[in-house]
Amino acid sequence: MLFRTRALALGAALALLPAPATHAASSTRTLTLSQALSRAVASHPGLAAADREIGAASGRGVQSGAFPNPELSFELDNAFGSKEKRNLDAAETTLQISQLFELGGKRGARMAAAAAEIDAARWDRGATRLQVLAETAEAFARTLGAQRRVVELENQVEDLDRLTPLLQRRVEAGASSSAEIARGRLATETTRVELAKGRAAFQAARRELSVLIGERAPSFATVGGDLARIGAPPSFDVLMARARQNPQLTRFTAVKAQRRALLAQAQAQAIPDVTAGVGWRHYREDRSNAVMASLSVPLPAFDRNRGGVIEATETLAKTDAERAAAERALTVMVGRAYDALRGAYDEARLTRASVLPVAREAYEAVRSGYAEGRYSLLELLEARAALSEATLKEIDALVSFHATLASLEGLTGSALVLSRRAQ
Incomplete structure (x- = not known):
């Protein structure tokens, strides 16, 4: 299925953030992007609901092909009346199947x-899967x-x-005043405050990432990836060409097919159905039997389902x-x-x-x-x-x-090949 292939390709493309090498003992404490994506897809309730919707649509598909059940009827005439039709003496019984x-x-x-409808439900699931992958990659x-x-602020505090x-040696040598020690301590403590804020962030x-991958509490201590890898994105025209293959748009092919079939179904309602029956009749009065047949057709004199046809049209x-509105919003x-x-x-x-080179050289x-x-x-300072x-x-x-890249890959439904000029 095309949407599934694209979703898998997206998951592979988001491995732009590879995990660094770790020891086996600590691997369970470091979450990689590929692990986060697979856990998010496996645990997301929206995808579970989409799977159930596909199952429900499949059930409706099975039911749509069922033929009407035959009808068995029994009739009793000329019974329990007066005179010669008292009791069952002149009764006529009929058994018929229609x-x-x-x-x-x-x-x-x-x-x-x-x-x-089944196809549309599958495309909807594909769109949901892309959204889950993009949201998880952004959070990652x-x-x-x-x-x-946090690492940068820790380095700054250590520095x-x-x-x-x-500072102490300079004060002791008389090259600086004792006030510089307080100034240096103030700068350090201010950075410690920023470090505390960074750790809280x-x-x-x-915690947000752990929720997206289906955990009540984070099971990982750190995340592993190379944030520094970047590259120039392709042109806007290339991205739009790929975005037009997004399940959010391609689903309209299945939606249109469904609505076209519903129109044909509404038009067919104007054609009356035929009910045919055959039965067996027993005359108790002379103990004779006879075969009977019936054929009924409703006359479309008043209801030709015109309103239903207009609605379906x-x-x-x-x-x-x-689709045009969805494409405009996607653009x-x-x-x-x-x-x-x-x-x-x-x-x-x-x-x-x-x-950075100038700032590092100056420092x-x-x-x-x-x-x-x-x-x-x-x-x-x-x-x-x-x-x-x-x-x-x-x-x-x-x-x-990287967050925007994940969002863009979710919109285009495919991996983005980046230029290596800035890797």
Whole structure:
């Protein structure tokens, strides 16, 4: 099935964030993206409901092909009357079996509508699966980014802690005042506050991810992945060509087939069905028997199902408009996601190529010069803050890139091949 193939391809494409090598003992504590995706698909209640809907549609498909049941009737005439018709002396008993024969292709139209309904339910499940994969990948990227922020802030705290002995030596040598120790401690404690906020944000993201993969409480301590891998996305036209194959749009093929069959079914209702019967009659008065036959056809004098035909015609006609509206909405979402992805890619690439090297070089120069007395503590702290800000800015851009990439792959329903220029 096409939607299933695309969903599997999406899951493979989102492995853009590979897990680092870990020891077997700790592998159960580190969640990889592929593990998160498989658990999310296996546990999501929306997919379970979609599977049940396919089963229900299949049941309706089986029922649509059933023939009307034959009807068995028994009649007793000329009994329990007066005079010679007292009791059962002159009774006539009839046993008859009748069968309704549907005309006008009613059964075929009913079966076609049921088959199209099954296809539509399968496409709906495919769309739901893509959404689950995209939401899980986005949550994974946010969790990985929050984890990376914690590591960066921990490094910043350690770096500032290492300044304390150097400050102490400078004060003892008379090169700095004791107020610089308090200033350095203030910078360290401020960073510790940011670290506490970062850890809380990581725990919140971790808990959200655990809910998406069907866990009441997180069973993993960390997530494993390479947040730094990025690449230039394909053109917008390429993305839109793929988005038009999204199950949200392709399902309208099955919907249109279903509504066309419902129209044929409504038109067939104007053709009356025939009920034929054959029976056996016994005359108690002279103890004779006879065969009887019946044929009945309703006369379509008043009800030719015109209202039903009008309804089915209008419902079929609005399918194209519904698809056009869905495609327009999808175009807006793809365009918005594409622009966000391009912006995040450019921001991450430029920050990595230009801002971070300069900030790192400036900090190393000021730190080396501070030890030699050429820079003040304020200049050192400003250089360290600039480096931390650039690093955190890159992390935010990378998180935005991967979260938007997951959303865009969910909209297009396929893997995106990225340029390796910025890997």
